[in-house]
Amino acid sequence: MDLEITKKNGAKYRLSDYGIVKDIIVESPEVILRRRQVPGRPGAIDYGMDYGDKRIKVAFKFKHEHNIDYANLRDELYGFLLDEDSYFIQEKRSKDEWRYEFVDFGQAPINNYGLAGHNVSGYGWHVRLENAITPEQVVKGGEIELVFVTAGLPFGETTYTTMDLHSTGYDENLDVYGTADNIDFDYTNYSFTTSTFTIWNAGNAAVQPETMYVVITVRGLTAAKSFTIRNNSTGDVFTITKALSSDTLVLNGIKPTVNGINVFRNTNMQAISIKPGFNSFTLSGGTFSSVDIDFRFYYK
Known part of the structure; x- marks a missing residue:
């Protein structure tokens, strides 16, 4: 050892x-x-x-x-x-x-x-x-x-993020991935173009946006009045009440930005946590080109 x-x-x-x-x-x-x-x-x-x-x-x-x-x-x-x-x-x-x-x-x-x-x-x-x-x-x-x-x-914290895993897929020959990470080989996708999708949190500790790394990026976002990100598995809801046109929304922990500008006052002032296991998401109120869910796995 x-x-x-x-x-x-x-x-x-x-x-x-x-x-x-x-x-x-x-x-x-x-x-x-x-x-x-x-x-x-x-x-x-x-x-x-x-x-x-x-x-x-x-x-x-x-x-x-x-x-x-x-x-x-x-x-x-x-x-x-x-x-x-x-x-x-x-x-x-x-x-x-x-x-x-x-x-x-x-x-x-x-x-x-x-x-x-x-x-x-x-x-x-x-x-x-x-x-x-x-x-x-x-x-x-x-x-x-x-x-x-x-x-x-x-908590233990992975050296890689879910977008790293998304890019490579699980590969036992890559030393960055261990033998006890609880990765689900069928759920290594963390970038989507659909408004509903499911992701896998391999950690056994919930990812809390106040203290842990979690970044949600929505690209090409257009919305007339508001746009909502909902984690159906935790009940967390983030809403931005602002007209958007082909913009990039980033929810970095508890800090929301649009095209790099802080828009906290234009939101419901909530954030998205991710529980261990499967998490079902729904995005509504607008159209977008892609959404990335990037976070680290945490272990007790």
């Missing part, structure tokens, strides 16, 4: 280049119950729940040849693991168990099964390192535990 780290500047690091990832524990998001106890009443009043942080714990062993190399390698790990900015991590595994033989210091350990680490999924997490790194030096190596905590959303 392996862990790939991608910094905001695009720099990538793999822990397998420095040693062995012994275990990766991906916890569920914290569950924060909203309850109130009332004196004289048995039990508690349930007001629902919220998601807290998610933690990813990594047991890691790095290898050194000479005693002085231990300090050099330790400090190199500190250099890219400790960062003021958050970064993106992805879990990688092979189909079978990895076994290694070590080489000289500065060279990557050899996986003697010749197995490459692939994405378990096409998603990862935006995180910060939560714990101080406290290495324990052992014979020709050091062992550490890394504890990452999500920075922002406690």
Whole structure:
């Protein structure tokens, strides 16, 4: 198994280049119950729940040849693991168990099964390192535990969007798509010319436009008075009350624009969420040339 780290500047690091990832524990998001106890009443009043942080714990062993190399390698790990900015991590595994033989210091350990680490999924997490790194030096190596905590959303987020999937279709040879993404091979279309259509959200968390990436683009839009986008599966309705003529409407999260100009005041001030699974859409009130539904999949 392996862990790939991608910094905001695009720099990538793999822990397998420095040693062995012994275990990766991906916890569920914290569950924060909203309850109130009332004196004289048995039990508690349930007001629902919220998601807290998610933690990813990594047991890691790095290898050194000479005693002085231990300090050099330790400090190199500190250099890219400790960062003021958050970064993106992805879990990688092979189909079978990895076994290694070590080489000289500065060279990557050899996986003697010749197995490459692939994405378990096409998603990862935006995180910060939560714990101080406290290495324990052992014979020709050091062992550490890394504890990452999500920075922002406690959900996994795909590196690709639905329009990427629409362009390529699902291809197991493309490493961007993982083996656990829940993609429906029959529903990889996210661009339409019809006023009714159905899309598939492969994630198990609803896409909320206030905090998650979702962009709906309607091109060549003409409407006399108003135009409506309805997600029948969630009941969400977005309406723009404005005459349109071969315009481009973009609903970027909660921000609507027409030809790049903000038109929030000319709408019903609502947005479109996307639930897990199938979502049925209806567009009405005008004509258009195409509509794209672009979003990422999110996983608990």
